[in-house]
Amino acid sequence: MADYKDIIGLDIEAKSANPTDVITGEIWFNNTTGKLSYKKPDGANTWTTGGDLNVGRRMHGGAGTQTAALMFGGIGVTPPHAGIDQSLTEAYNGSSWTEVGDMNTAKYQFGDYGTQTAAASVGSADAPEKKLHEQYNGTSWTETTDTNSDKQYAKADGTQTAALAVDSNSGGTELWNGSGWTEVNDLNEQRLWAASCGEATAMLFFGGSPNGAASSGKTELWNGTSWTEVNDTTPARFHLSGAGTSTAALAINGQSTKTTQQWNGTSWTEVNDQSLDMNQGAASGTQTAALLFGSQIPGNTTKTEEWNPVDGTQTVDDA
Amino acid sequence: MADYQYCIAENWGKGFIENHESGNFKISGFPADIWQVPINNKKANLWIAKVLGTPKTRDEAQAILDTEIDAQQTAWDNNNVDGESSDEKIERLGAKPVDITLPA
Numbered sequence: 001m002a003d004y005k006d007i008i009g010l011d012i013e014a015k016s017a018n019p020t021d022v023i024t025g026e027i028w029f030n031n032t033t034g035k036l037s038y039k040k041p042d043g044a045n046t047w048t049t050g051g052d053l054n055v056g057r058r059m060h061g062g063a064g065t066q067t068a069a070l071m072f073g074g075i076g077v078t079p080p081h082a083g084i085d086q087s088l089t090e091a092y093n094g095s096s097w098t099e100v101g102d103m104n105t106a107k108y109q110f111g112d113y114g115t116q117t118a119a120a121s122v123g124s125a126d127a128p129e130k131k132l133h134e135q136y137n138g139t140s141w142t143e144t145t146d147t148n149s150d151k152q153y154a155k156a157d158g159t160q161t162a163a164l165a166v167d168s169n170s171g172g173t174e175l176w177n178g179s180g181w182t183e184v185n186d187l188n189e190q191r192l193w194a195a196s197c198g199e200a201t202a203m204l205f206f207g208g209s210p211n212g213a214a215s216s217g218k219t220e221l222w223n224g225t226s227w228t229e230v231n232d233t234t235p236a237r238f239h240l241s242g243a244g245t246s247t248a249a250l251a252i253n254g255q256s257t258k259t260t261q262q263w264n265g266t267s268w269t270e271v272n273d274q275s276l277d278m279n280q281g282a283a284s285g286t287q288t289a290a291l292l293f294g295s296q297i298p299g300n301t302t303k304t305e306e307w308n309p310v311d312g313t314q315t316v317d318d319a
Numbered sequence: 320m321a322d323y324q325y326c327i328a329e330n331w332g333k334g335f336i337e338n339h340e341s342g343n344f345k346i347s348g349f350p351a352d353i354w355q356v357p358i359n360n361k362k363a364n365l366w367i368a369k370v371l372g373t374p375k376t377r378d379e380a381q382a383i384l385d386t387e388i389d390a391q392q393t394a395w396d397n398n399n400v401d402g403e404s405s406d407e408k409i410e411r412l413g414a415k416p417v418d419i420t421l422p423a
Contacts, residue, residue, distance in 0.1 A: 296413035310342030
């Protein structure tokens, strides 16, 4: 019978720490822990805890990646910020949040797009900021060209030179080209408190509430010209968050559910739940490396969760 | 027989729940720093030890949770602005916290 050396070509090595460059099936002895360890295939993604926000909020904006994210605006949840519109901006480096330059106008439920160093907010829940468009350059926020029509409870995705913004109250959609907004085809069904992800030419808009009470699982896909209804999310929900692209998205949390679903360009599949209820949060990143931050739940309003694949490194004790 | 065990532990953020933990057993958090993990699970027990969790029976955890939710509901009820409608209050503060029943 073949032994380990015959199969792998090496004896089992002793290492001072678990190596990061192992291949599936490799075995080693960790002489720090005194345990025999091995590598099995990495597992499905799960949620883990990230660094806490400095000021907890809900209905805020988010942009960037899992390890370079930006959070801005929103409404405070706990004293002394409870019920107060916020202009605060915080940046995440993969482990902690740091306060950076404030937005010019405090607001909530606006569209958000971009990266940690080139982000934007579009619209707001309240007058007179429903057409406001602010851009962030990595240091400070500057007001730029307003949208043509209101963008209330808006959703937006893209970059500072090509973005799409949707008014969740009417379904009105506008395209940003870096200097001005152009009205394009409306969403098929307006829905408040929905989620979105993608870019100016390929955006996904999902969930929400058509009337502020009922939940919707409807999903619509923007192809650069018009919106088309595709397969629904389940459960139907509002106050959810979205991350990823129009072909590889995540639908995260929502009112009364910690469900996470994955979109493959055609349909939604349920994956691992979150640990905490983070409804009314915001998300950034991709389908395989996402970040979720903030919530309307008082104990969770400063919390951050990270979405990563499970490392297949195991010790014999874990078997 | 119970499926879950409960503990109280303060979520310190990064590192509180790690990938190898949430990948191996389900961890659910509730208000008042209450955490639910599977019972008779070695890895869950190791996680409770790591986070310095104080074990609670389901009834003890439920009582702590009820007290916390009551406090949140009272705070919500008492946070009012003159002339504000019910819908406006929900918009400003979010929905009133609801009671939660922990599974056995």
